[in-house]
Amino acid sequence: MKNLNKTKVFLLAVLLTSIIFSNYNYTKEKTGGDSKVYIKLVVDGLACPFCAYGLEKKINTIEGAENLFINLKDGFVTFEVPRENLPGEEKLKEIVEDAGFVAREISFSENPFSKEKKEDQQ
Amino acid sequence: MILEFYHERLVKFLLKLKTILILYILVIFSALRIAAHEPLYGNGPHVLFKGGFAPGIVIQSGFGYLTTEYSLGYGLTKDWTLNGGVAFSNLNHSYEYKGFLIKNKYRFYSYFKPGLSILVSAIAAVFVPKNSSAPKVLNLGITGGQESIHWYWFVDAAYAFIITDNNFKPGNEINYSATIGYRPFEIDYYKPDLVLFIEGIGKYQETSKQNGSTVTNTSGNYWAIAPTFFLSYKNYALRGGVEFGVANTGSINKPDTNYKISIELHI
Secondary structure, three states: OHHHHHHHHHHHHHHHHHHHHHHHHHHHHHHOOOOEEEEEEEEEOOOOHHHHHHHHHHHOOOOOOEEEEEEOOOOEEEEEEEHHHOOOHHHHHHHHHHOOOEEEEEEEEOOOOOOOHHHHHO | OHHHHHHHHHHHHHHHHHHHHHHHHHHHHHHHOOOOOOOOOOOOOOOOOOOOEEEEEEEEEEOOEEEEEEEEEEEOOOOEEEEEEEEEEEEOOEEEEEEEEEEEEEEEEEEEEOOEEEEEEEEEEEEEEOOOOOOEEEEEEEEEEEEEOOEEEEEEEEEEEEEOOOOEEOOOEEEEEEEEEEOOOOOOOOOOEEEEEEEEEEEEEOOOEEOOEEOOOOOEEEEEEEEEEEEEEOOEEEEEEEEEEEEEEEOOOOOOOEEEEEEEEOO
């Protein structure tokens, strides 16, 4: 009898753990996690990969910036930063200007941005 | 009779000296035109990003000579790039250090749109030769142009002051160029990128002077054309092209056919 109870407790624990973890993962997927902010910069003047490298280098000076993606054809950049290192709009404008360009639009999101232009509206 | 003989020899010697000096300046001026995301034989308005470094090598070769220039650019501000370099030449199988150059480029106008930039920059460059008797060259110019995801164009003009303490002073020069370029493949930051250019190059040389007096038949123009390419992958760039002399007037020769290659890195 004791063994049966132990088994029930064990199974219940496994079930609860699974529910908690699945819910955690669902929440994380839905909100993009609680520690990252996704940034999209629409940049004017981006016309060649060789000059766009300066933008990559400047963005990488933001502590914790990662998953940088540059779309030259549609003129935007996306990346993510830890919430605690989130730069303000003025800082982001300065970074783009130091790279030799102009930031036309700056967007922040809890969700990753698409690498295609169609999600510009996001 | 004797005086006439020595006068003739002196004239021949001066003409020879003039030819050497002009060739020397031509070679050095070619080296002065540092390739930094701009036309290979002309100048473009592009400047480095703030805090960026751009080490590069430019090799130019023609009949009987080869010059190599090692340069390092630095983005002092988002609009101001400082470039320093040392030039070596191999003339008649003798490889030697020729001098150093410092070049400033300041972008004073920019207009940006999606996928397009129009820039105008001022250029000031000085070449200081190793040999103190060789002429120093101070180059002041302006350059502008457009870069876009398909089409490029650039124009530039620069006045070169030839500074020397010698009795013989080669004439100052006006160098100018116009370039158009086209990117034949779709632009992608993560793929190699190719742009093809056609550069038209011109030079006007003023009359030279000997002891302050004008030396006749020393001025003129030449024009040349150069198909060039720009191949880059992110921060690595390779440029190359061939210059062909097209026409000349007065007493200066068209440039001999020569090739130029440059490798540049942005870090």
